[in-house]
Amino acid sequence: MRLKSINLSPIRYWFQNVGDNSILITIFTLIWLLGINFIAFIWNLGSVGLIDETEPLFAEASRQMLITGDWITPFFDGQTRFDKPALIYWFQAIAYKIMGVNEWAVRIPSALAAISVTVMAFYVVKWHLTEKDRLDQTTNLPRRYFIATLTSGMIALNPEMIVWGRVGVSDMLLTGGIACSLLSFFVGYAQNSPPSRWPNPWYVTSYVLMGAAVLTKGPVGIVLPGFILIAFALYLGKFKQLWQEAQPVLGIFIVVIINAPWYVLVTWRNGWNFINTFFGYHNIERFTEVVNGHSAPWYFYFLVVLFGFLPYSVFLPAALIKFMGWKFWQNSWRSYIISQERSQHLGLFACFWFLGVFIFFTIATTKLPSYVLPLMPAAGILIGLFSSDLFTHKPTDKSFRLSSWANVAFSLTIAIALLHVLQLLGTDSAAPEFYQQLQHSGLTNLGGWIWLIAAIAVACLNLIRSYRIVLPTNILAFVIFLALVLMPALFMMDEQRQAPLRQLSALAVSEIKPHEELVMVGFQKPTVSFYSRKAVTYLEDAQEALDYIRTQSVTTKNSHSLLLLLEHQEFMTMSLPLENYKPMGKKGAYHLIRVPLPPIKKSHSLSKA
Incomplete structure (x- = not known):
């Protein structure tokens, strides 16, 4: 016996009432964007101390920059620090000037970069769906905003984005530059302006953001988006057309203008020490050799994406297949894609974005979980667009139904893991009482119950065929998990691991x-x-x-x-x-x-x- 689809009241109310009122929908959108970004990136941002070992390296180098007035060469404890270019240090030093030398100032550049990604993704997805409605000669205003808010929610509320959006290092700044650059490029591409003396302003914006990415983390800021854009253009057979339209030579010039002053000055001051350390060790060697013992097997990033983008990651395989096609290399599929208006290529563009980052860093020898952070916005866009047909009169895609059941299994797996994680944890010499405190707190059991209830809820939604609410339910479960489990665990870890160092540092200063x-x-x-x-x-x-x-x-x-x-x-x-x-x-x-x-x-x- 097949159960009849049931429209649960919140979604039905949205589509029948709120979605048709432009004022209400604008107010809701603003509240949503403010709410998710506050929860994900601002709430308790400065309430815990800096986390060893990387974050304080950036924080102290930025403090030294402010104190010495040397805005060219970063130093840590009197030694030059050429791990990353200057932009992150400049932003943190400026934040110190405004907010004082504290944890808030260290982390606010990362938080603002993460917020810019969620807002930009919201705008581009909504714009894409507006164009889709125009082509379909319909006005589905509720769907535009609902899918855009859903996408921004998934991008903001996942472990990878939250971790790196709350830590004062360069990774989120790089992700913000690359993600917003790619999204800007897509809007310029989708507007399909005729070639002129100057490229579309969105292309120029993209190049400026690439320049910022290069000033954040070096050549990867232009190599990675360049790799993605070239692959996308070649696949569509539009490389020559886009070369004339986007004028990448001008783009390279913009990137050089943004970066040349600092790179020239820091090289002039430090010579081969900077060149060998920054370009040789921290760029070429990290790609070709294992640096600092950060090696991992070839499947490492499959696990990072699976758990770093939980609980939505199980929808990614079906979303990639939907927009790339089973036979994406065949001319018939490519011809079908090319026949569409450019504005409808966002799903394909997100596929190249996601796979480009994934393949690039899988090839690299040194592997770290933060390296694939730039693909997380693409993952959110893919799943958001994948779910957009649920808000039309089309029947629910079989792949979405299967993914929803995979979501149930994944949530159950998370629940079981949390309920038994204490049996797997070892001792930590730097926080000897943490295990005991965690055990007494009951946080892992609470986390297990949250995901168990989420699994049951999604299973019920699948049975009554209310697939529209599956992803919102996942977002809600993650917010509850963040508020009731992750945040208290963070405070506990800070109390056990970092607070003793802060207290003894203060004592050392006084004595x-x-x-x-x-x-x-x-x-x-x-x-x-x-x-x-x-x-x-x-x-x-x-x-x-x-x-x-x-x-x-x-x-x-x-x-x-x-x-x-x-x-x-x-x-x-x-x-x-x-x-x-x-x-x-x-x-x-x-x-x-x-x-x-x-x-x-x-x-x-x-x-x-």
Whole structure:
């Protein structure tokens, strides 16, 4: 017996009442965009401390830039930092000037970049559907806004976008530049303006944003979108036409004009040190070799997309097939695509965008979860457009029905994993009490129940064939999961892992003597540099610390002691006699001690060193 499709009241009310009122729909859209962006990127943005190890490197380099007035060469603890170009440091330093040196200022550039992506995606999807209505000689105003809001919601509310939109590093700034550049290029392409002396303003906007992407993370800011756009143009057989229309030579000139001043000045000041470090190590070697041990198997990014874009990622295979076609390489399919108006190529464009980023970084040898962040907006657009036929009189596509049941299975898998995750977690020497606190909090069980209820809800929707509400239900489940599980877990992790370092850094500032050196032993935690506002010497282990104490005892003339901040394990390994150190404080897994120079009594370890 087949169950009859049921139109549940919220969606039905939208299409029958709100959707036909342009004022109400505009108000709803503004509230929606403000709401999802606030929840995803602004809420509690500065309420937790900086997260080791990468974020404070950017934060402290930007602070040094503001203090020294050197806006060309980034420094961390007195050493040049050529990992990334200057734009992220400039934005953070400007934010410091406006908001003060704090966590909000560190992260607001990333948050604003993420917000720009969701808003731009909303605009382009709505514009695409408006053009579709024009071609179909209909006015489906509710669908335009509903699908656009749905798309923006999926882009904002997923683990990858939320994590990198809330961390003060360059990845979200790069994603904002690339995503908005590609979307701007598509609008210019879709408007199909006749060739003229100057390209469509949307093309110019695209080139400016590419320039910003290059100034954020280097050549990848133009190589990656260029790779996507060339593949798209070649597939459609429009390369020559687009070359004349978009005038990419002008685009390259714009990118050069934006970037040349900083690249020339930083090279002039630092010479081959900058060229070898930035272009050689951080660009060429990262693509061709494993850097910092960041290797992964070929299927790594399948897992990153599956879990990084949860819970919607299970809809991606069907969406890609819908817009690329099973036989996308055959002339018949290409002819069908080419016969459409350009404005209707958004789905295909998003396919090339998604696959271009995915393939590019799969080929690269060094692999990190953040590398595929630029494909997340394309994933949201693909699934949003994939669901758009649900809001017409067409029968529900079989692939969407199957994807909805896959969504049920995926949500159940997440639920089971969360209910049993405590059995898989190991101990963390930097946060020894975190496991116990997490267990007592019941957060993992709560998360499991949230996704179990979501799975049951989607299964019920599938049974009554109310497929329109499947994706909104997933968004709602993720918001609840974020608010009730992820956010409290973040605060708990901050309290256990980062707060002790902040507290001991503050203590070090209050206790440090003139010319006394602050040394950290163990894993490098750059938050100590940021929160102490001091240059910190980082040593790898206890043996290196003992060697350093011995050396400083001989060479140091201006100070009679060192301040050491070290993990408990390193502290025990050093085996310092009580006469050779003064306890200054202990927080969490860390000790702050003062060691006299030279040591009052030579320990066995010091003698051996």
